[in-house]
Amino acid sequence: MGEFQHDPSVPPSAIKPVTMPAAVANVEQVQSVRTPIAIDYEVTPGEGLSRYLRGLKEKRILADVCPDTGQVVFPPRGVAPMAGKRPTRMVEVGHSGYIDSFNVTRIPIKTRPDLDPPYVSAWVVPDGANVGSIALVAGIEPEKVRVGMRVRAVWKPDDELEESATNILHWEPTGEPDVDIADLRRMGREGSTL
Amino acid sequence: MRDVAIVASAQRQERAIPSESEVEFMVPLMQQVKDATGLTQRDIGFTCSGSSDFIAGQAFSFVMTIDGVGPVPAISESHVEMDGAWALYEAWVKLQIGEIDTALIYGYSKSSGGSLRDVLATQMDPYYVAPLWPDAFAIEALAARQMVENRRVSMDQLAEIASRSRRHGADNPHAVRTRQKSAADIMAEAPVASPLRPSDLPASADGGCVVLLAAEDTARSLSDRPAWIRGIDHRTDSHTLGVRDLTRSMSAELAAQKAGVANDKVDFAELHAPFTTSEFVLADALGLGEDTVINPSGGALAAHTMMASGLIRLAEAAARITAGDGDRAVAHAASGPVLQQNLVCVMEGE
Numbered sequence: 035m036g037e038f039q040h041d042p043s044v045p046p047s048a049i050k051p052v053t054m055p056a057a058v059a060n061v062e063q064v065q066s067v068r069t070p071i072a073i074d075y076e077v078t079p080g081e082g083l084s085r086y087l088r089g090l091k092e093k094r095i096l097a098d099v100c101p102d103t104g105q106v107v108f109p110p111r112g113v114a115p116m117a118g119k120r121p122t123r124m125v126e127v128g129h130s131g132y133i134d135s136f137n138v139t140r141i142p143i144k145t146r147p148d149l150d151p152p153y154v155s156a157w158v159v160p161d162g163a164n165v166g167s168i169a170l171v172a173g174i175e176p177e178k179v180r181v182g183m184r185v186r187a188v189w190k191p192d193d194e195l196e197e198s199a200t201n202i203l204h205w206e207p208t209g210e211p212d213v214d215i216a217d218l219r220r221m222g223r224e225g226s227t228l
Numbered sequence: 229m230r231d232v233a234i235v236a237s238a239q240r241q242e243r244a245i246p247s248e249s250e251v252e253f254m255v256p257l258m259q260q261v262k263d264a265t266g267l268t269q270r271d272i273g274f275t276c277s278g279s280s281d282f283i284a285g286q287a288f289s290f291v292m293t294i295d296g297v298g299p300v301p302a303i304s305e306s307h308v309e310m311d312g313a314w315a316l317y318e319a320w321v322k323l324q325i326g327e328i329d330t331a332l333i334y335g336y337s338k339s340s341g342g343s344l345r346d347v348l349a350t351q352m353d354p355y356y357v358a359p360l361w362p363d364a365f366a367i368e369a370l371a372a373r374q375m376v377e378n379r380r381v382s383m384d385q386l387a388e389i390a391s392r393s394r395r396h397g398a399d400n401p402h403a404v405r406t407r408q409k410s411a412a413d414i415m416a417e418a419p420v421a422s423p424l425r426p427s428d429l430p431a432s433a434d435g436g437c438v439v440l441l442a443a444e445d446t447a448r449s450l451s452d453r454p455a456w457i458r459g460i461d462h463r464t465d466s467h468t469l470g471v472r473d474l475t476r477s478m479s480a481e482l483a484a485q486k487a488g489v490a491n492d493k494v495d496f497a498e499l500h501a502p503f504t505t506s507e508f509v510l511a512d513a514l515g516l517g518e519d520t521v522i523n524p525s526g527g528a529l530a531a532h533t534m535m536a537s538g539l540i541r542l543a544e545a546a547a548r549i550t551a552g553d554g555d556r557a558v559a560h561a562a563s564g565p566v567l568q569q570n571l572v573c574v575m576e577g578e
Contacts, residue, residue: 069359071350075285075342080249111295112252118269118298120255 082112085124087197093189096124097163108163109199128161130186131205132213138176152176158185158205173206182212232323233447233454234439234550234575236264237543241402241435241531244340250284250436254336255296257438261332265440265450269298272440273328275305276319278312278335279535282347297332304328311335311500312437312539313561313571319441320460329446335536336436344432344534351564353467364565365429369421371474371566372505376423380475383423386504387411390427390529393504397431397526402540404531405431430502430532437536439543455546455557455575459487462561462571469566480513480560480570487558487572489514495554496521498541500562502528509567510560520558524548538562542573549577 054061079087082098086109089096098110102117106125114121136156143149154176159166171179173188185205195201238260245253262268269275275297279290286292290307297303308314312335319331339347348364375381391411397403409427417425440450447454463479463486465472472478484490497520501507507529511522523529525544528537538561545559556576563569 067355069354071358073282073285073342073346073350077285077341078246078249080252081247082252083249084247111292112249113255113295114298115295116298116300118255118258118296120252 080112082110082121082124086110087199089126090199090201091195091197093192093195093201095127095129095160095187097127097160099123099125105164106162107165108160109167125162127163129189130184130208131158131160131163131166132215133157133171133179133181133183133185134159134166134215135181136171136179138179154179156185156205160187169202170204171206172204180212182215184208184210184213230324230326230443231447231456232320232441232443233451233456234542234546235442235447235451235454236261236440237438237547238264239402239435239437239536239540239543241404241433241533241536241540243404243433245338245434246340249292250279250289250336250338251293251296253338253434254293254334254436254438257436258296258332258334261438261440265442267330267440267450269303269332270301272330272332273304274319274322274331275299275303276307276315276322276331276333277305278308278310278315278539279337280309280347282350283337283339283342283344283534285342293334293336310569311535311537311561311563312439313500313542313573314462314538314563316439316441316539316542317460317462317571320457323441323443329443330450331441332438333441333539334436334438335539337533337535338434339432339534340434348565363421365421365424367469367565368503368505369424370469371509372423372428372503375475375505375508378475381505381508383415384411385508386428387414387425389504389507390414390425393507393523393526393529394427395526396524397530400525400530402435402531403431403526404433405526406530424503424505427529428504430528430537431530433531433533435531435533435536437533437540437543439539439546451550453550453552453577455549456578457573458576459489459491459574460572461486462569464564464569465567467564467568472566474566475509477509477513477567477570480510480562480567480572483570483572484514484558487574489516489558489572489574491574492556494520494558495556496524496545496548497558497560498525498527498545499523499558499560500528500538500541502532502537502562504529506562506567510562510570513570514558514560514572516558524553538571542575545573545575549575552577 097108098121100114158169
């Protein structure tokens with residue numbers, strides 16, 4: 035084992051410092067190694083996500099319908115997670131919805147320099163959907179955002195629409211009365227065997 | 229030891245599955261296995277999968293596929309960043325503990341989205357080897373060169389293996405390389421990474437495989453002729469290629485001994501051999517003789533879906549046992565460069 039001690043019963047204070055061979059005693063040690071690795075992929079989104087993205091280009095928001103429970107799942111992923119089945123159909127959901135939960139974020143995100151803190155990350159459920167998604171809420175002071183608040187999608191200009199979830203810039207309050215989020219029927223699971 | 233058997237399986241392999249996501253093409257396979265056994269996800273004691281983020285090009289990619297199982301109510305689940313055969317081993321151990329009677333296992337990949345040869349370079353040592361981006365075919369060719377120079381195997385023998393795999397693949401609806409080619413024609417092929425020719429290389433595919441394992445009476449109730457696992461073991465050699473004899477496989481030899489391959493005759497063997505050279509090494513390590521049919525499915529030379537190819541070998545062998553094509557089979561799965569890791573499973577009908 036030479037100069038090295040690997041016995042775990044030896045306390046760290048009793049371990050002798052590692053000595054380098056004389057030939058390299060005064061050589062500066064390498065502090066870091068750079069081995070950049072990059073691999074290119076062409077990821078295809080699949081059937082469910084493809085239809086969703088094409089819908090967004092036409093300013094339509096599509097969601098999956100669970101074949102077992104009837105729950106409307108947004109955004110669609112080509113699978114109904116509650117049933118473990120491929121959805122048999124998709125439906126269009128509303129451009130308005132409600133805030134199911136939210137937080138006021140006060141630290142910047144390195145990869146989103148466009149977001150100026152504080153900003154509101156919310157869980158938005160579009161009208162007609164039972165399962166919602168993370169979304170940005172703007173057009174209101176963060177302190178005034180409430181659970182149950184009605185919001186509407188703010189889209190990019192029509193001539194800038196593409197197959198992208200970035201078509202919806204953010205969601206803003208509609209001014210309508212709040213939704214009663216204590217009503218769990220919104221989950222669409224009454225009568226479900228799951 | 230509890231008697232554990234493969235009672236059902238389903239697979240899909242195609243050159244490329246561009247229009248469906250991984251979870252989208254796995255759901256029908258999961259459903260096929262559940263329909264064949266009449267089980268729902270609630271009846272299944274444990275779910276275990278094998279896949280790779282480096283192939284998917286996505287971090288934590290396996291969590292997407294769990295939605296395909298239907299994890300409601302919450303399921304007992306695990307995942308290995310290995311071929312699905314290792315997921316099956318984990319499930320087999322869990323069945324041995326005795327708390328569950330059934331397990332759903334799957335492995336899959338969609339390698340057509342990237343360059344698999346480059347992706348496989350990233351499994352090498354990250355400081356000394358991977359930065360040089362050694363091509364997966366070139367690494368295997370180093371082993372092939374030694375085998376040929378040492379006269380362990382001839383180029384003609386390798387061509388025979390390639391030709392036979394194409395012949396067997398012609399009867400396999402999941403095979404993607406089925407065009408018939410004589411050994412003489414393969415001898416005339418221009419090498420890709422000499423001495424390896426195109427026919428010596430794996431037939432890359434997208435797809436996946438789902439297997440249902442069951443114990444004892446549960447297995448008997450789910451299948452008329454379960455494929456009983458009589459021995460299963462996996463071993464690994466060093467990651468450092470230089471310390472290994474690449475013309476042999478100590479890990480495969482030891483796993484075969486532990487699994488009891490030599491205890492009786494072997495009717496057929498499904499070997500996860502991505503290259504003709506790997507098949508030669510494996511048949512030797514497992515001590516398979518003339519009376520054993522090797523790779524009746526065509527093996528990985530007819531269709532090779534990363535992360536599923538090993539599990540497919542187990543599924544293929546089990547399906548043939550269940551169909552009564554034989555009574556005793558060996559199935560093998562490999563992982564890592566030049567057969568670094570090897571899993572050997574002996575299956576029997578009753």
